[in-house]
Amino acid sequence: MLRLTIAIVVVLVGNMFGQVRLNEWNGAFFDAVENRNSTAFINQLGVFLVIIAVLLTLVVAQTWLQERLKIRLRERLTQVLLDVWLKPNRAYQLGLVGRAGAQPDQRMQEDCRLFSEFTTELGVGMLQSFLLLVSFIGVLWTLSSYATFEFRGQEVVIPGYMVWVAIGYAGIGSGLT
Numbered sequence: 650m651l652r653l654t655i656a657i658v659v660v661l662v663g664n665m666f667g668q669v670r671l672n673e674w675n676g677a678f679f680d681a682v683e684n685r686n687s688t689a690f691i692n693q694l695g696v697f698l699v700i701i702a703v704l705l706t707l708v709v710a711q712t713w714l715q716e717r718l719k720i721r722l723r724e725r726l727t728q729v730l731l732d733v734w735l736k737p738n739r740a741y742q743l744g745l746v747g748r749a750g751a752q753p754d755q756r757m758q759e760d761c762r763l764f765s766e767f768t769t770e771l772g773v774g775m776l777q778s779f780l781l782l783v784s785f786i787g788v789l790w791t792l793s794s795y796a797t798f799e800f801r802g803q804e805v806v807i808p809g810y811m812v813w814v815a816i817g818y819a820g821i822g823s824g825l826t
Contacts, residue, residue, distance in 0.1 A: 650725070653718045657773060660711045665780040667704045672788055674700055715773050723765035730757050786812055
């Protein structure tokens with residue numbers, strides 16, 4: 650399971666770099682369009698195809714690895730639960746519980762499935778979101794070196810102002826919803 654987790658992290662980091670590269674490509678592509686440079690435009694279309702092919706491969710790899718991780722987690726959880734449930738006299742004790750003890754194998758199977766799916770999706774999703782957040786904060790910080798304005802006769806410099814605007818925008822939007 651550790652190798653699968655490491656592989657997922659590597660794929661997510663690769664995806665993060667691919668997304669940053671796609672963002673850089675947008676600038677170069679629209680510069681070529683603005684300058685009406687057909688050679689650069691054609692070159693940027695080729696670069697786009699390469700970036701998309703790599704990103705598509707990474708998404709497929711991430712999906713496959715994530716599904717494998719779900720299976721491994723479910724398998725391990727089932728083994729642990731079977732060891733607990735198959736203790737001596739357990740079936741007899743479940744019969745005394747009544748309706749709540751009926752078909753414990755099916756309940757266990759469904760619980761293992763849901764737990765492994767939700768845990769994997771939540772963990773991978775959170776890691777992916779965190780990596781994209783870090784990378785795009787870096788992009789925004791680079792694009793918005795600093796803003797200066799005067800306040801009460803003093804020059805105020807705000808480094809990475811677009812990052813602060815994005816955080817404020819997200820905070821206001823979240824607060825309003």
